[in-house]
Amino acid sequence: MTNHARPFHLAIALASLASPLDVAARAAEHMSAAHASIRAADASRHVHALADDALEGREGGSRGGRAAGAYVVGSIEKLGLQPAGDNGTYYQNFGSLRNILALVPGGDPALAHELVVVGAHYDHVGYGNASNSNGPTGYVHNGADDNASGVAGLIEIAEALGHLPSPPRRSILIAFWDGEEKGLLGSYHFLRVRPAAVAPFTIVFSVNLDMIGRLRGERLEVFGARTAAGLRMACLEANAAANLELAFDWEITDDSDHYPFIAARIPTVMFHTGLHDQYHRPSDDTHLVNFGGMEPVARLAFDFVTAVAADPRPPRAFRPECRGESAATRRSLEAPAVDVVAAGPRPRWGVGTRGDRCEPEAPVVVRVAAGSPMARAGLMLGDRIVAIDGQPLADQQDMLAKLAAAADRATVDVDRKGRRVRLEATADAAAVGQP
Template sequence: MMVNHVQNPTHDPSRLGRSAAAAAALLLALPLPARGAELLSAAHASIEADAAGRHVAALADDAFEGREGGSRGGRAAGAYIMDALAKTGLEPVGDGGGYGQQFGGMRNILGLLRGRDPQLAREVIVVGAHYDHVGYGNQDNSYGPFGFVHNGADDNASGVAGLLELAEALGHLPERPRRSILVAFWDGEEKGLLGSRHFLRVRPAALADSRLVFSINLDMIGRLRDRRLEVYGTRSARGLRSAVVAANVDPGHAAGLDLIFNWDVTDDSDHYPFIAAGIPTLMFHTGLHDQYHRPSDDVHLVNLDGIAPVVRLSLGVLTAVADEAGAAPAFRPECRNESDATRRALEAPAVAAGSRGRWGIGTRADSCEADAPVVVRVSADSPAAKAGLLPGDRFLAVGGTKVTDQTAMIDMLRAANPAVDVEVERRGRIMRLEMRTDEAR
């Protein structure tokens, strides 16, 4: 991840605060539709922490001298990646029929899985990770000390390792998805997002007639803590949050990941050029830390077991969009003017005006995710409170009927019997709760 201004990195712990889960026992990992589960079972099984760990250890070795873009260490890292990518069988779509796309002494690395649909195959989904780092560090790109190899184990050997595992997993799908998937390893990210910007300006000949419809960026996914993953970009198209939640099913952990949705759009990683170009884009990130852009960002601090669930989540979203028979996600330009402050305003607790109502809840509509109204008030000792509903939860279904908007949700609750099952999303995890009024007790 690129440094915009070198100062002491900070991390806002309030973004990672965790509400008490009064109904944690009811937490469910809902299954994907049958076809989605079939597509992903073998691919999920192929994603291994040990294999990712070997890639992280190799790329974060001193021999690559910090992988600075354009340096001998950077070129050597690129050669390592191309060798690993060739073993996945993805089609080379760089310059001259190879994997590399040259620019300014640097090199992107590009491999393609062509879609099976004759029409939709021209629509391309990009999943990328930058492989360069800052070399020996200097006052413009490091928090010091300077002059020592900055191995960048988390930033971004972890993302590259995850992407190589994802590339291999694509070969385990029982059939190719409808749309094409481009696996891209960006160079020059630390120098100003140079690789991703170049790709968007100068499309390789093999992709000249394609249309980029969606992208995912993996940057610093090696420090998963308490299963918390930061997710950026869900506001760039309607339905992206729902797609991420649906894919948040980890075979190794029934509860899935604890997702922190951040609405900021900042120019510090390779997701930004895609959003600037009007392409819906997600970024997955496990958060900053004290070793960020320092020589101490080394492999022994990487949570290798934590890379696999992030890759599985990425694969789930990727294949869902790639195999969708309908239209690809449409870019939502309003996302450029939203921020995490906008999110906090939407989710801010509301004070009850008058009666608390039958269920004791208040909700607020979300213009981007209309089918997931946000709970902003839960009255004490109300049926909602006793069921375990919390502010910040999002309604998905009432009595087994999917919510389409806030008005429909209110009507369903008004018509509900004294006891009703509701389905809500809490930080990327789907829960079923039973609300019971006094007359049902």
């Protein structure tokens, strides 16, 4: 034994006496290691491989489509993921198409039978035809954004899951869908016919990544956040590290693999960086992909998925009303309230909100009285109030009660376009009465 050995053993002994603080610090360390494993350089490597001309546009069932499948399988094999396809393989075959499925078993025996499906389609339109290309057809459509980007993001998310010290409570299925461009064939097939490896599970939630490679101005589109109550709040929390601007779109259309899940009444969220002029054209290529922007998008999706899978509460119920909601419904919820001339005493805070049954914990600001304490604090129409003095809200009534009980200074946390913003408000000394 040398002198050098002693401090080493001492360090081991100290490390084993973990305080709760150490445990929290280590959890944060694992989370940041997981985040750090999601790298633009890796995403770039995957996108370049999948969007290579040699893969001829990855049309489902074609030579290039099969080569793309082999690349995906090679990538998840390296990560040591458990196959969940047919007969112990990663592939779920149907006709000439193949979904690719891998399982991360849940860590809680009581919840591990509940499955969170995270998917991205890996096919594209090949050389394009009149029905699937915006032209010109006859050239390789590399689909770098659509959807080599989502596949790359999902491979990175799968890698990050491996950096967690223990798996989340619920099981997670990593799914690469085939035949999306032929009519969402892979996701529909999976919901109809499940491989034996996945059959025992109950699907409780799904997440879809489609076109995440064109982040512009930090703006990420989120679809499906009204398929269950509280999903907007869940997105806000998952966005804490990525801090992107979230554009919640209430429309639900059958244009990607989130749709079959929603039609099957499974709460589903889709992340998407938006359409562009190269959509379904040969010009959707690698040089236009924002690889740096894929990092925060994939990290947000990772945080969202792990939070859903780790949540000890019962799974969120599907909210059928989402099918009747649209951009117009959203506008009417967020419409500014007509400002009435106040006859009584000056309001203490100067804020008016409208409750949202889908997001009771985040009432929408629809009135900010000019010159009021809330206006001075910087509160804006369309903000959603999510906490008063650091305390989360049960609902709008609770918000009113907390504002009424607050001292003359209050901290107001708002969800502003999916970002949490903290405002400091000082009430008018002379003012009394309602908020």
